Amino acid sequence: MKHLAGRLTALLAVVAVIGLLPRLTRTDPALTILHARYADRPPTPETLDAIRAETGLDGGPLHLLGDWLAGLPRGDLGTSWVSGQPVAPDAIPALGVSLTLMGASLLVALLTAAALAARTLRRGARHRNVTAGAGTGAAVLAALPEFLIAAVLAAVVAVRLDWLPAIGWGTPEQTVLPALAMGIPAGALLGRLLDDALPAAFAEPWARAATAAGLPGHRTARHALRRTLPGLLPQLGLVVVGLTGGAVAVETLYAIPGLGGTALAAALAQDLPVLQACVLLLLLLGTAAGLVTRLTARALLGPALDDGALPALVPPAARARRSLIAGALLLAALFAAVTLAGLLRDPLHIDAAARLAGPSAAHPFGTDSLGRDILARLGHGAARTALTALAVSAATLLLGLALGAAGAGALTETANALPAILTGLVVAGIAGPGPWSAAAAVTAVAWAPLAAHTAALYTQERAARHLAAARVLGAGRLHLLRRHLLPGVLPPVARHAALRIPAIALALASLGFLGLGTEPPSPEWGRMLSENLPYAERAPWSVLAPAAALAVLGALAALTTAAVRGRGTRKHPA
Numbered sequence: 290m291k292h293l294a295g296r297l298t299a300l301l302a303v304v305a306v307i308g309l310l311p312r313l314t315r316t317d318p319a320l321t322i323l324h325a326r327y328a329d330r331p332p333t334p335e336t337l338d339a340i341r342a343e344t345g346l347d348g349g350p351l352h353l354l355g356d357w358l359a360g361l362p363r364g365d366l367g368t369s370w371v372s373g374q375p376v377a378p379d380a381i382p383a384l385g386v387s388l389t390l391m392g393a394s395l396l397v398a399l400l401t402a403a404a405l406a407a408r409t410l411r412r413g414a415r416h417r418n419v420t421a422g423a424g425t426g427a428a429v430l431a432a433l434p435e436f437l438i439a440a441v442l443a444a445v446v447a448v449r450l451d452w453l454p455a456i457g458w459g460t461p462e463q464t465v466l467p468a469l470a471m472g473i474p475a476g477a478l479l480g481r482l483l484d485d486a487l488p489a490a491f492a493e494p495w496a497r498a499a500t501a502a503g504l505p506g507h508r509t510a511r512h513a514l515r516r517t518l519p520g521l522l523p524q525l526g527l528v529v530v531g532l533t534g535g536a537v538a539v540e541t542l543y544a545i546p547g548l549g550g551t552a553l554a555a556a557l558a559q560d561l562p563v564l565q566a567c568v569l570l571l572l573l574l575g576t577a578a579g580l581v582t583r584l585t586a587r588a589l590l591g592p593a594l595d596d597g598a599l600p601a602l603v604p605p606a607a608r609a610r611r612s613l614i615a616g617a618l619l620l621a622a623l624f625a626a627v628t629l630a631g632l633l634r635d636p637l638h639i640d641a642a643a644r645l646a647g648p649s650a651a652h653p654f655g656t657d658s659l660g661r662d663i664l665a666r667l668g669h670g671a672a673r674t675a676l677t678a679l680a681v682s683a684a685t686l687l688l689g690l691a692l693g694a695a696g697a698g699a700l701t702e703t704a705n706a707l708p709a710i711l712t713g714l715v716v717a718g719i720a721g722p723g724p725w726s727a728a729a730a731v732t733a734v735a736w737a738p739l740a741a742h743t744a745a746l747y748t749q750e751r752a753a754r755h756l757a758a759a760r761v762l763g764a765g766r767l768h769l770l771r772r773h774l775l776p777g778v779l780p781p782v783a784r785h786a787a788l789r790i791p792a793i794a795l796a797l798a799s800l801g802f803l804g805l806g807t808e809p810p811s812p813e814w815g816r817m818l819s820e821n822l823p824y825a826e827r828a829p830w831s832v833l834a835p836a837a838a839l840a841v842l843g844a845l846a847a848l849t850t851a852a853v854r855g856r857g858t859r860k861h862p863a
Contacts, residue, residue: 631668
């Protein structure tokens with residue numbers, strides 16, 4: 290009951306902020322409604338006053354919010370300011386479309402995660418030395434932008450091969466490509482987290498005892514999988530919500546009438562009743578997913594998990610670690626060299642005679658649609674996008690650890706239900722567009738998965754019986770925190786934060802492309818992808834360069850975290 294009350298409070302708070310947007314933003318909604326409904330009328334004060342009276346804007350934000358909340362028990366989600374039609378007949382079907390797409394994408398994500406973690410499970414079942422095996426490949430897949438995968442699939446599978454339809458919605462065939470585009474990156478992230486947690490489970494005393502007793506390997510692997518699920522279930526719940534409300538780019542590319550695209554269109558048009566309804570539905574979905582994952586994790590935290598051992602950080606073998614360090618250093622040197630070479634060039638110089646020119650001595654990575662050097666824009670974009678992403682990642686890690694340990698589950702689910710693009714529109718409307726607004730918008734929602742991971746691991750660690758034994762022996766809170774809880778929570782969450790750096794970089798760049806971050810023509814990787822995507826077939830280098838930069842950033846994060854894995858290794862208590 291306490292958790293439900295907290296989630297309801299957070300939900301009402303977000304809806305109230307959206308209801309107050311007419312007084313928080315710097316634009317006049319009446320002017321937007323005039324342009325949408327009455328394009329032939331001049332924006333005279335009398336006309337604007339009449340629109341405010343018709344829509345209820347003259348009654349003040351609290352009056353508007355009160356009227357909207359009063360209609361919810363009757364199933365009335367309000368009336369669109371732009372179309373003048375009831376919101377519910379459009380919002381409810383959009384939710385159904387998004388849920389269908391989410392279900393298909395989640396199936397792809399689970400299959401991808403299972404494939405990435407299969408090698409580690411097989412090694413554990415054969416009682417071998419178990420180390421994470423997904424690593425770099427999973428990080429690269431997780432770093433690929435959804436809209437880039439969607440565009441490639443549409444161009445190759447739909448257009449060139451003519452196997453599946455490129456756009457539209459309503460048949461099973463039209464679900465395949467968008468589900469693959471959304472499910473592969475989500476599954477790569479889940480698979481990487483699962484693969485990261487399995488070696489610790491296989492190294493626990495119960496697993497070693499099962500091996501010594503001759504227990505079949507498949508049973509040990511099954512129990513190890515069950516041992517790691519409580520820490521990963523909240524991530525699965527967050528993925529469910531993210532696949533529903535965060536599919537804006539994929540829905541737009543494939544012309545899918547989903548909830549994410551509806552919310553973005555309403556935000557851009559300042560159609561606040563539609564926006565309120567979409568956010569309410571997303572928050573209700575987030576609350577439901579959070580409760581289901583919480584109950585499932587609590588059911589799993591039973592005797593089979595309460596075995597008196599905390600997860601050990603299992604370092605890879607010394608030779609493997611040296612290889613990881615060498616790979617990370619090589620990749621970092623390559624990344625730095627490309628960035629430095631780009632910084633020495635002018636990213637704004639336009640050569641109209643060299644539009645979409647291929648790689649050459651003058652332009653090693655070719656040029657874009659305006660004739661600008663891609664290497665130059667890539668290097669300057671790294672200084673903007675990657676460094677800002679690192680700063681935002683550090684901030685989200687601190688927020689995630691603090692709020693996750695504090696048990697802010699309601700706030701976590703609420704933040705995760707809000708797409709970064711939608712949050713960026715709200716922040717930009719209040720504070721104005723700019724790089725700081727984009728960074729603040731991404732930070733406002735990107736901490737949620739880390740907080741959920743922290744809370745799940747913290748609960749899982751506290752379920753171990755030896756903590757009670759340590760208290761009986763006189764261990765204080767600081768000792769328990771430093772020697773038992775933090776070593777089991779901090780390293781996995783830090784590696785999780787590193788894996789999300791490319792996604793944060795893409796979110797920042799996407800907001801910049803929408804005009805909510807650094808204004809053009811400043812180079813950003815996401816803007817480079819979006820600007821050059823229409824020319825991908827004619828000039829693939831213009832898209833491959835920024836996509837490869839994001840993939841390299843993801844691989845570098847995976848190699849670095851794998852190389853330092855085990856430095857914080859702790860022994861099991863006797």
